[in-house]
Amino acid sequence: MHQQAIDKAKAAPTHFDMQESFVRQLDARITHHLSQLSPAPARLIDAASDAMGSGKRLRPYLLHLVAGDVADRDAVLDMAVALEMVHTASLIVDDLPSMDNAMLRRGRPTTHARFGEATAILTAIGLLNHAISIANGVAGLADGQRGALVSILSGVMGWQGLVAGQELDLHGFSDRDGVDDGPLDRITRINALKTGALLCAAVEAGAILGGRPDAERSLLRRFGEDLGQAFQIADDLIDMLSDSAATGKDCRKDVGKETYLAVYGAEEALRRCRGLLASADAALVGAGLSPEPFRCMIDAIFTPMLDRVPQAQAASAAR
Template sequence: MHQQAIDKPNTSPRHPDAQAGFARQLDQRITHHLSQLAPAPARLVEAARDAMSSGKRLRPYLLHLVAGDAADRDAVLDMAVALEMVHTASLIIDDLPSMDNALLRRGRPTTHARFGEATAILTAIGLLNHAVSIANGLPRMDAVQRGALVAILSGVMGWQGLVAGQELDLNGFSDADHTGDALDRITRINALKTGALLCAAVEAGAILGGRADGERSLLRRFGEDLGQAFQIADDLIDMLSDSTAIGKDVGKDAGKETYLAVFGAEEALRRCRALLASADAALVGAGLSPEPFRCMIDAIFTPMLDRVPAAQQQAGAAR
């Protein structure tokens, strides 16, 4: 993000308190929606609650910030729940034995590790379905707004979103996919797997906040750059950290064509910082107050990026 913000995080308590307050409200709304699932099987509901019980809540908070204080509070919270359900479903699917085969997520057993593969798949399907149902029933929204929000969720789930990104991440590109060079391929996968959900949060927030078309265009660029930066940072952590330190399985990118694998750790770190600066410029250009965004992104990226030099030094000492 803003270079000064990354190098010296904002320690003002105002923005962290605001984010924590929103997270508490979001958790309450998640609990409310999950309580409405009965008479669904109790084991399925328990799996959904377990999967939804933790996380950075980055995408919901991003939606909230873009929507702004003038947006309908109930609609923002409900749409944030829907988006978090899609995100959680995508993690459940990514972790499956037939996908990344991960046993640890957010410091706890993955859904299939705790509840079995069949229940995990059914939980993900249920969460995706319920997310659309929430968006389609948002209060005090007209039909056009509801349709646009449902379209955002459908798009991020589907053939030009998470489904496509996971397929390409697992099995690579075929000759019919008309790809360019390595950078083009990496950028496309990152946009589909990571950027799609961040852009969905930004776009949904812009609709709920009544943002003008010019603002929405710049905000989408902000989401795209942030998504690329986040995936590069995540790749760095996957290679340079251990599972105990970050709370999830690592080494899952071995053999994949990532920015880190192709260009090396130093260039990946430089590219990540450049993308964060570009995202910050787009945010400022859109006319939104950047400080709450900067504080949120610093809190996520600074711990991730600070691990890179330390890990490189340890690797050098080991050699």
């Protein structure tokens, strides 16, 4: 009997296997949706395909995990594609010469570097619009659910989401922005808008597709908020302490900005990041979801990022 249990455990798919399987299905669905763009100009389709051709797929997988097995598989995949389109569009815009002026993203030339600034802008607009179209056409849902998904996407794009976060990141706060509690308040707000908003959108969309009750959804939103804050701090650490060869994107683009790292230093930033991850985990457990798949996903993303910090600090001290 003991040997049978061992054999069964060996045969069971690991969380990594399940994530890989989902990403393969997601990539196939992305290809399907991009193939429906014709007769749009071929150059725009090429730019969109190039921009969406790689990535961690963190937000779609998070949506999938929250939705759970009871959700319709096609609905989850379609909404995951829509979410990834919004994320990709935001990266295209972030990288523009008038924004961060980045030339490298995901180890490849940024969209404007390869296709030109005008095509990059048009591609981002096209992806945002198509994301809304996909969400509005998700099959098998009540009108209220479909409307909620559209509202989530439009909200994360706009005045209280990515647009607001990018503006504040570039130009800071004015006296009318209602943030006067010091640097931590300002940093937390920018991180929530630029990074947390998309993670919360993934969680909320997954909760709708999975029919999660309101009590669970409240805790899951806190999970997304804490995860977003932790992710941005980790990203800031890597941006300042690593290089483009290791990260696959331009580094040190945040020099001069008011980030958690810049204000509080690397040691405190690392401590804060780990504390936020612990808080996110507690919210997840409180929501009653099986935490192990989420923990495996978070560990796979954050461990390589955070492990670079002491290595980079040691290399810097040796110079």
